[in-house]
Amino acid sequence: xxxxxxxxxxxxxxxxxxxxxxxxxxxxxxxxxxxxxxxxxxxxxxxxxxxxxxxxxxxxxxxxxxxxxxxxxxxxxxxxxxxxxxxxxxxxxxxxxxxxxxxxxxxxxxxxxx
Amino acid sequence: xxxxxxxxxxxxxxxxxxxxxxxxxxxxxxxxxxxxxxxxxxxxxxxxxxxxxxxxxxxxxxxxxxxxxxxxxxxxxxxxxxxxxxxxxxxxxxxxxxxxxxxxxxxxxxxxx
Numbered sequence: 592x593x594x595x596x597x598x599x600x601x602x603x604x605x606x607x608x609x610x611x612x613x614x615x616x617x618x619x620x621x622x623x624x625x626x627x628x629x630x631x632x633x634x635x636x637x638x639x640x641x642x643x644x645x646x647x648x649x650x651x652x653x654x655x656x657x658x659x660x661x662x663x664x665x666x667x668x669x670x671x672x673x674x675x676x677x678x679x680x681x682x683x684x685x686x687x688x689x690x691x692x693x694x695x696x697x698x699x700x701x702x703x704x705x
Numbered sequence: 706x707x708x709x710x711x712x713x714x715x716x717x718x719x720x721x722x723x724x725x726x727x728x729x730x731x732x733x734x735x736x737x738x739x740x741x742x743x744x745x746x747x748x749x750x751x752x753x754x755x756x757x758x759x760x761x762x763x764x765x766x767x768x769x770x771x772x773x774x775x776x777x778x779x780x781x782x783x784x785x786x787x788x789x790x791x792x793x794x795x796x797x798x799x800x801x802x803x804x805x806x807x808x809x810x811x812x813x814x815x816x817x818x
Binding site: 595631632633634636639681683692693694695696697698699701 | 714739746747748749750754794805806809810811
């Protein structure tokens with residue numbers, strides 16, 4: 592079954608700790624994305640990667656970091672510098688071709704900072 | 706600056722009624738306008754999408770109406786059902802920016818049984 596997996600589903604972290612959210616896809620997609628979702632705010636882009644070993648900041652990259660060492664994987668680290676990290680985090684992927692455009696989303700990780 | 710504005714924030718419709726969600730955009734370079742549906746605790750999924758060379762696209766009970774001159778597009782859900790209760794996001798994409806999609810803030814739709 593092709594798709595995107597995110598783990599864990601729920602994550603709790605103490606203030607001041609870094610935490611890494613996992614995102615894996617087996618759709619053979621070139622592009623991958625991380626979004627943050629807060630109530631009433633829609634989806635805001637944190638980072639995106641259009642090819643392995645390359646990534647760009649989105650609209651709210653401060654306090655986050657990513658890596659793209661493999662095509663299938665795009666982990667997101669929420670650092671202690673992120674002032675308000677409690678949110679629902681969504682990973683997505685797409686073919687990377689302008690003719691396609693559809694983004695496929697994972698089930699999300701809900702991060703709560705205690 | 707919010708590039709895609711969506712309204713209303715929330716909507717309550719009787720079962721069997723028509724649900725209408727509206728979006729407006731600023732950037733005339735946008736050439737792809739998808740709608741995503743999201744159920745609580747799940748990731749969004751593509752519902753229907755349109756390109757600006759057509760004024761309407763219909764898939765089952767879901768229709769997108771597109772007005773290029775007004776820079777507006779809307780989602781109509783005919784014969785709304787309780788199972789349609791979800792959050793809906795309109796979005797837009799700029800061909801010069803790869804697959805990046807800009808999302809509206811979402812509409813929480815509740816269909817009364």
